[in-house]
Amino acid sequence: MKASNLLPVERIETKIYLIRGKKVMFDRDLAELYGAETKNLNKAVKRNRDRFPEDFMFKLNPQEVAIWESNLRYQFGTSSSRFQFGTLNRGQNIKYPPMVFTEQGVAMLSSVLNSKRAIQVNIQIMRTFTKLREMLASNKELREKIEKLERKYDQQFRVVFEAIKKLLATDEKPKKDWGFGV
Numbered sequence: 001m002k003a004s005n006l007l008p009v010e011r012i013e014t015k016i017y018l019i020r021g022k023k024v025m026f027d028r029d030l031a032e033l034y035g036a037e038t039k040n041l042n043k044a045v046k047r048n049r050d051r052f053p054e055d056f057m058f059k060l061n062p063q064e065v066a067i068w069e070s071n072l073r074y075q076f077g078t079s080s081s082r083f084q085f086g087t088l089n090r091g092q093n094i095k096y097p098p099m100v101f102t103e104q105g106v107a108m109l110s111s112v113l114n115s116k117r118a119i120q121v122n123i124q125i126m127r128t129f130t131k132l133r134e135m136l137a138s139n140k141e142l143r144e145k146i147e148k149l150e151r152k153y154d155q156q157f158r159v160v161f162e163a164i165k166k167l168l169a170t171d172e173k174p175k176k177d178w179g180f181g182v
Contacts, residue, residue, distance in 0.1 A: 007033060007121060007124050009124070009127070009128050009131065011033075012033070012124060012125055012128040013128060013132065015029040015030075015033070016128070016129070016132065017100075019060070019064065019100055020058075022102050023102070023103060023129065023132065024100035024101060024102055024105075025100065025101050025106060025125070026098050026099075026100055027041055027042055027045075027098055027099040027100070027101070028098060030101060030106065030109065033121050033125070034113060034115070034117060034118045034121050035115075035117050035118075036113070036115075036118070041109075041113070042099060044112045044113060045057065045099065045109075045112065047112075048111075048112045051108050051111065051112065052101075052105055052108060055102060055104065056101065056102055056104045056105035056108055057099055057100065057101045057102070057105040057108075058099070058100060059097045059098070059099050059100075060097045060098055060099075060100065061097070062097070064097075065097050065098070068098075103126075103129045106122065106125050106126070106129070107122070107126060109122060110122040
């Protein structure tokens, strides 16, 4: 089975978050993608803890967990903790803080998880991280080019934009009735 047929890139992209200034994936999301249970993924990581330094994987601190839970409740309603984190009752907090993996940590998971699915999913995840990095780089270049053009042609564009605004502005006149009066 080819990795590209296994998971759509969009599905992986929705599971990449920015935490502490790093693009990361949650342990539960990775377990879901790999077709494994979160606790089994975490056990494999704990057995190989020396492969996962802080810049590869870290646990969320209590403040980050609180922010994350409030965002989930906002997105999915008050029962979201149960939906997202397993066997919690309504109103409870998560039992263990989630682990999040940076791009390097996800790559390291491929050496810890040996199933064929895990390997194929890992390839697809790495391609997605690369695609995101390329998109960010190209957007940065495009933004810089636009800013340079704005500085260069600022006065000329200002005149054009003011003319466009005048054309788009409509005078508020009362509408005339159409048809027959009764």
